[in-house]
Amino acid sequence: AQTVTQSQPEMSVQEAETVTLSCTYDTSESDYYLFWYKQPPSRQMILVIRQEAYKQQNATENRFSVNFQKAAKSFSLKISDSQLGDAAMYFCAYRSEYTGANSKLTFGKGITLSVRP
């Protein structure tokens, strides 16, 4: 079974600075997807970024980028130019690529990010 580990329960960043959120995972599969979801106080789950394991290039979405290290099974999220609206809980998640799987997501426990003005 796959597992996702987010070892830091909380982090804080100064507005306009850069912060990196860590995530590691364990799997025996070679094809899979990795995601970062943001959950603001509204509790809505918002997809931040998505990475396909077969792609060597790291995904980027505006101020958000990932450092995907497949051999190390590491998937960190970097937020540049942090804004007050980035304050939220962030979840790392894994999904198998295989069609026999159920497309379910396996989540980490989440990390609470606060942004200091």
Added chain:
Amino acid sequence: DADVTQTPRNRITKTGKRIMLECSQTKGHDRMYWYRQDPGLGLRLIYYSFDVKDINKGEISDGYSVSRQAQAKFSLSLESAIPNQTALYFCATSDFREQYFGPGTRLTVT
């Protein structure tokens, strides 16, 4: 209008009561899911369904049941609610790229 809707958004109920959480989607997806979120535990899968005739247990299905009334509707029931089922519940649908979450239902069992 939201693609995935959940009702109610908040509910307080008493121990032993039966309660149903409803989920509807307009995305036309076959795959639907129910997750539970607890502080410090992330989201965990309760049940999932590939279509109206295919329903499967997730990792924490004890104490829950589901019904897939149509492609667009997937309901979660607590037959006899207990306090440790107090949590935030999410419904989701998926295509081959990603999952799409509803707004969540905050359930409190007293």
